[in-house]
Amino acid sequence: MAFPHLSEVLKILDGALRSNASMSTNYAGLLADKLEQEGDREIAMRIRERLTRAPTAVAHTQDTTGMIGGLPVDSESRLDTLDISTPQKGSVNLCLQSGTTKRINEFLQCVKHYDRLHSARAATPLRLLLYGAPGTGKTQSARWIASELGLPLLTARCDTLVSSLLGQTSKNLRRIFDYVEQRPCVLFLDEFDALASARGNERDIGELQRVVITLLQNIDALSDNTILLAASNHEKLLDPAVWRRFPFQLPLPLPDAALRLELWKSMLGSYAPDTLDWNALAAKSTGAAGALIEQVSQDAKRQAVLNGQAEVDDGELFRRLSLSLALAQGHSPASLSDEIVWLRQWDAKIFSLRELARLYNVSTRQINHFVREEHGNAGKPTRKRITQDH
Ligand SMILES: Nc1ncnc2c1ncn2[C@@H]1O[C@H](COP(=O)(O)OP(=O)(O)OP(=O)(O)O)[C@@H](O)[C@H]1O
Numbered sequence: 001m002a003f004p005h006l007s008e009v010l011k012i013l014d015g016a017l018r019s020n021a022s023m024s025t026n027y028a029g030l031l032a033d034k035l036e037q038e039g040d041r042e043i044a045m046r047i048r049e050r051l052t053r054a055p056t057a058v059a060h061t062q063d064t065t066g067m068i069g070g071l072p073v074d075s076e077s078r079l080d081t082l083d084i085s086t087p088q089k090g091s092v093n094l095c096l097q098s099g100t101t102k103r104i105n106e107f108l109q110c111v112k113h114y115d116r117l118h119s120a121r122a123a124t125p126l127r128l129l130l131y132g133a134p135g136t137g138k139t140q141s142a143r144w145i146a147s148e149l150g151l152p153l154l155t156a157r158c159d160t161l162v163s164s165l166l167g168q169t170s171k172n173l174r175r176i177f178d179y180v181e182q183r184p185c186v187l188f189l190d191e192f193d194a195l196a197s198a199r200g201n202e203r204d205i206g207e208l209q210r211v212v213i214t215l216l217q218n219i220d221a222l223s224d225n226t227i228l229l230a231a232s233n234h235e236k237l238l239d240p241a242v243w244r245r246f247p248f249q250l251p252l253p254l255p256d257a258a259l260r261l262e263l264w265k266s267m268l269g270s271y272a273p274d275t276l277d278w279n280a281l282a283a284k285s286t287g288a289a290g291a292l293i294e295q296v297s298q299d300a301k302r303q304a305v306l307n308g309q310a311e312v313d314d315g316e317l318f319r320r321l322s323l324s325l326a327l328a329q330g331h332s333p334a335s336l337s338d339e340i341v342w343l344r345q346w347d348a349k350i351f352s353l354r355e356l357a358r359l360y361n362v363s364t365r366q367i368n369h370f371v372r373e374e375h376g377n378a379g380k381p382t383r384k385r386i387t388q389d390h
């Protein structure tokens, strides 16, 4: 039969054997929380009562070199290399495709029932690699996982770690991994490729390879039940040896039409007007990541609030979406006439001459003038031709 809470008991023991009181107290606190949740209030109280007797210095008993307020820092720049947050359950908004949600839930089940799985010899190290295009929700997923588990999220800033201090990185890595072993938490290596790409940076390949090796050694030395998440938007740069260390791998694709619809609804909330054509919005935002949908919604909502309106303006929402997509695709309509030309080309039905005149608060004659001018310039290479005219 599985011994309940074996993981926590063993961590408390590890802390005691290593004379690391903070590790023991951290895990005793977690054990008390779990017992309380399961209805064993009496035992939880007895554990907590014991904890109140611990000397106050316990929180910072570990080696203080390279630590500020107990947090590991980069020894030269003194920048924090770990960022601690405690996202609350229910406070992190995450919309994912059903297949992706299912896989995240499977991971959560493995975390929650680790001891049972371990007794059945069916446990696998709790390491999840999230990968996908920028803005698809990798960091948000890490926050959501920590919030669901009720654990602090310790985010390692991989760019700070590598930065100009390649010579120091191995030491910094060791500090981070030591630190997380001592407390119940989720370690999140964000922008992971900054650390894990052996080939990407030509500055000092030997040094980077050494960093990769140290990283792998540190991951290997972690207890299997330490929760490790990593995120990358350059998965092709990741070393194959890194992939093998992550039994759970989760691609986060760009949202499909159904998910875009869900994202729009959740981001606009009560600011969505009744007249809004949701299907057109979902269709016209093909290729947009969650981050872009969030940014466009926020911008439109901000404008509505500042104008004293209770809802966003449909046309304004489409206008902002179109211009954001233009930027994301590397176009940057600079002048008013460039914007108008872009919008007409993007969708001349949504952006009729009259609608453009309303949005830009100019006469339809003026809009017509911009559009005609564009036609006049059709042969010039600097501007795009308008293909439709309504
Ligand atoms: N699937 C999603 N559900 C809810 N919000 C999302 C989603 N995708 C993106 N967002 C929103 O977009 C913003 C950026 O998302 P996030 O930081 O998670 O992207 P990322 O994949 O980590 O991007 P990067 O690769 O640039 O780090 C967040 O503030 C989040 O609210």
Ligand SMILES: [Mg+2]
Pocket: 138, 139, 140, 190, 191, 231
């Ligand atoms: Mg991110």
